Amino acid sequence: xxxxxxxxxxxxVVAALVLLxxxxxxxxxxxxxxxxxDPASSFAPSNSVVFGGFERAGTPGTPFALPASSVLLxxxxxxxxxxxxxxxxxxxxxxxxxxxxxxxxxxEVSQNVDAWGVARNPGLATTLVILSNIxxxxxxxxxxxxxxxxxxxxxxxxxxxxxxxxxxxQFRTNFLSHPFQxxxxxxxxxxxxxxxxxxxxFTALGSFTWxxxxxxxxxxxxxxxxxxxxxxxxxxxxxxLSSTILDNEATGSERAWREVGAGIxxxxxxxxRLITGRAFEQGTNPTDPLDYRGxxxxxxxxxxxxxxxxxxxxxxxxxxxxxxxxxxxxxxxLFNMERNKxxxxxxxxxxxxxxxxxxxxxxxxxxxxxxxxxxRSETRQQLFSIAHYFxxxxxxxxxxxxxxxxxxxxxxxxxxxxxxxxxxADIHAMLMGGINTEYxxxxxxxxxxxxxxxxxxxxxxxxxxxxxxxxxxxxIVDLDYRVNWLHTLNGTxxxxxxxxxxxxxxxxxxxxxxxxxxxxAAEGSVFLRNSYYEEPEFEDIRQRNPELKIFGSWTLGxxxxx
Amino acid sequence: MNRTQxxxxxxxxxxxxxxVLILLAxxxxxxxxxxxxxSSFGxxxxxxxxGDVLKGGVDAEFAVVWTRTRFRYGIGIDWASYxxxxxxxxxxxxxxxxxxGVTFFPWPETRLRPFIQLRAEGRRLRPEGDHLTDxxxxxxxxxxxxxxxxxxxxxxxAGVEIGMTRRSWLRLAGYLGDINxxxxxxxxxxxxxxxxxxxxxxxxxxxxxx
Numbered sequence: 001x002x003x004x005x006x007x008x009x010x011x012x013v014v015a016a017l018v019l020l021x022x023x024x025x026x027x028x029x030x031x032x033x034x035x036x037x038d039p040a041s042s043f044a045p046s047n048s049v050v051f052g053g054f055e056r057a058g059t060p061g062t063p064f065a066l067p068a069s070s071v072l073l074x075x076x077x078x079x080x081x082x083x084x085x086x087x088x089x090x091x092x093x094x095x096x097x098x099x100x101x102x103x104x105x106x107x108e109v110s111q112n113v114d115a116w117g118v119a120r121n122p123g124l125a126t127t128l129v130i131l132s133n134i135x136x137x138x139x140x141x142x143x144x145x146x147x148x149x150x151x152x153x154x155x156x157x158x159x160x161x162x163x164x165x166x167x168x169x170q171f172r173t174n175f176l177s178h179p180f181q182x183x184x185x186x187x188x189x190x191x192x193x194x195x196x197x198x199x200x201x202f203t204a205l206g207s208f209t210w211x212x213x214x215x216x217x218x219x220x221x222x223x224x225x226x227x228x229x230x231x232x233x234x235x236x237x238x239x240x241l242s243s244t245i246l247d248n249e250a251t252g253s254e255r256a257w258r259e260v261g262a263g264i265x266x267x268x269x270x271x272x273r274l275i276t277g278r279a280f281e282q283g284t285n286p287t288d289p290l291d292y293r294g295x296x297x298x299x300x301x302x303x304x305x306x307x308x309x310x311x312x313x314x315x316x317x318x319x320x321x322x323x324x325x326x327x328x329x330x331x332x333x334l335f336n337m338e339r340n341k342x343x344x345x346x347x348x349x350x351x352x353x354x355x356x357x358x359x360x361x362x363x364x365x366x367x368x369x370x371x372x373x374x375x376r377s378e379t380r381q382q383l384f385s386i387a388h389y390f391x392x393x394x395x396x397x398x399x400x401x402x403x404x405x406x407x408x409x410x411x412x413x414x415x416x417x418x419x420x421x422x423x424x425a426d427i428h429a430m431l432m433g434g435i436n437t438e439y440x441x442x443x444x445x446x447x448x449x450x451x452x453x454x455x456x457x458x459x460x461x462x463x464x465x466x467x468x469x470x471x472x473x474x475x476i477v478d479l480d481y482r483v484n485w486l487h488t489l490n491g492t493x494x495x496x497x498x499x500x501x502x503x504x505x506x507x508x509x510x511x512x513x514x515x516x517x518x519x520x521a522a523e524g525s526v527f528l529r530n531s532y533y534e535e536p537e538f539e540d541i542r543q544r545n546p547e548l549k550i551f552g553s554w555t556l557g558x559x560x561x562x
Numbered sequence: 563m564n565r566t567q568x569x570x571x572x573x574x575x576x577x578x579x580x581x582v583l584i585l586l587a588x589x590x591x592x593x594x595x596x597x598x599x600x601s602s603f604g605x606x607x608x609x610x611x612x613g614d615v616l617k618g619g620v621d622a623e624f625a626v627v628w629t630r631t632r633f634r635y636g637i638g639i640d641w642a643s644y645x646x647x648x649x650x651x652x653x654x655x656x657x658x659x660x661x662x663g664v665t666f667f668p669w670p671e672t673r674l675r676p677f678i679q680l681r682a683e684g685r686r687l688r689p690e691g692d693h694l695t696d697x698x699x700x701x702x703x704x705x706x707x708x709x710x711x712x713x714x715x716x717x718x719x720a721g722v723e724i725g726m727t728r729r730s731w732l733r734l735a736g737y738l739g740d741i742n743x744x745x746x747x748x749x750x751x752x753x754x755x756x757x758x759x760x761x762x763x764x765x766x767x768x769x770x771x772x
Contacts, residue, residue: 121772123770123772124772127599127770127772130624131599131624131626134624134639138639138660141658141686142660142686150656150658150686150688150689151641151656151658152619152620152622152641152642152643152654152656152657152658153603153619153620153621153622153641153642153643154619154620154643154645154654155643155654155656158654216656275597275772276772
């Protein structure tokens, strides 16, 4: 009897918790006026607030940063760190003489510890990476009872001898579960004192050890790529968002809830804080807001109806409209960056679809790795950024996802105090991508969630053009076009060596703000795929799926406060 | 034992004496408390009914432990590769044991500290499924990959930990445990029914406090 390969998703439960936790976190952060950021994946005006005061500002003896309105607008290029006295006046009014200016020096993070005061601990980071693999294996073996989890030293050696291959797991497993798994590895290192770049090798280590030793399935090169690259992307975003929850100065139940919340969001970090005891210790918080509450976490929820055409065009008698909820999260203030570290700015969009094949239908993110200032004036800023991309789109009509690195030109043109125009253009390399195909072996296995692949793996290049008009912090016009060429590295049936896909997505959105937090919008988009097969027995394929959305928007906090 | 063998054994034993004395003379250590990790590699052999159909193999173990005074409590997992006897010698069986263990250190603050551990074990024993799909099943019979058995049992470990640094210790241990599982019906492949046995082996590893 031969057993068919299939894989379960041991991280699915945790992923669901993360998704549930997302809006709460954003609310906690975004509700703070003065922590402005960009609306709906757009970019902030130059006169927006760079960063706000800490939530616990004013705690005696605690370093804090004054709100930008009182510091940055007064002309300081860099925020100053001030310490209020241990016994402040009873009326709470502090004079200049009461405040000790620690200058910029205290903001210099020691070479030996990170902004949270955590020293590098490679042993614990490695142990937690291995431990997370063991935990996933135990879930596979004892809870899901999959047929790929009977690992032992023989299977480890066997897999290493066999080397890498390509696997046949579901699109969702490869392009969502594995990146989430990678984020746990990443944060096992990130929470142990390592920065973004230093955490990458640990992510790769976790991915490799899972592939060789976490399951009996042969090692998959696609898993290794998606876990490592996607893990770093999601991992750093989870790290930043968990930093907006944690508070080393908090005590009692507030502290407990913050630790639990951050741990759900970021299991690697939560575990580290538990093991090292930092979850229970009172201390100081990072002095730089970018390491703590962020320089603006901005969250908009879109909710309404969407209709996806199963054919070439929308047919209102055949296609049904269903509810959707979308979260647009923007972290950081791209055009007013005080520093230049990876993911000081990122955007994250997640969409929940009702009555689609899966509820979670879309996750897309972009995080800047490095920015180059091309020039700025009172009314215009221009940037060149190197960015990391994450794409996961999985709905009834199509599947598209991957890990990319791109080069973006960005321009922010302030036309009036209420209106600005944001333009971006990029080219990006999709290092590990996936796209649905027709020529695949569908194999629905009763009782088994996995089935043979119905998508191709590939690499290629793409370009993304965006034009946005923003009024009162709300996108009133959004023209969006993206094209990707994906050369199949491993495809079904024919191996894929002679297959190319051209994927295009075009979007037009028109909206209008209602007050400071609400808005309405309509969006039309079309997905196009042209697949070219050199093998004569396969006809070229053209897929076209239009989509229409009508929705309301609600922004946590006030858009005009930014 | 002849005279030559006796001399060889005596020389080997005596060569360890200076090492032991040096370690003991290094003075007491402060017993490390709190969370730590144990990991080890070793080899297991089987006897009893399972020993008749399976041969032992390499084993690996990982545990998260918490030390308090002379006791250490931990949960761990152990993976071992067993190999079927002919005609299934190409087939590898996975033995996964999860356990809760209590370890007692009579002299926790010495650099060379003996210990004894008792374990409550849950065992899952089954052939690898996915792994074997890349290989042809034996001509004489069917692949046994649809067999999986579970069981609870007790085990004991005895050994020593040798302090290397303030936070890391080398572990040398011997292991003895029971196998009591559901009945594994191997009649279809002429190997009868098995449900019990004994496992014994040794391990070398590390104990580390982060």
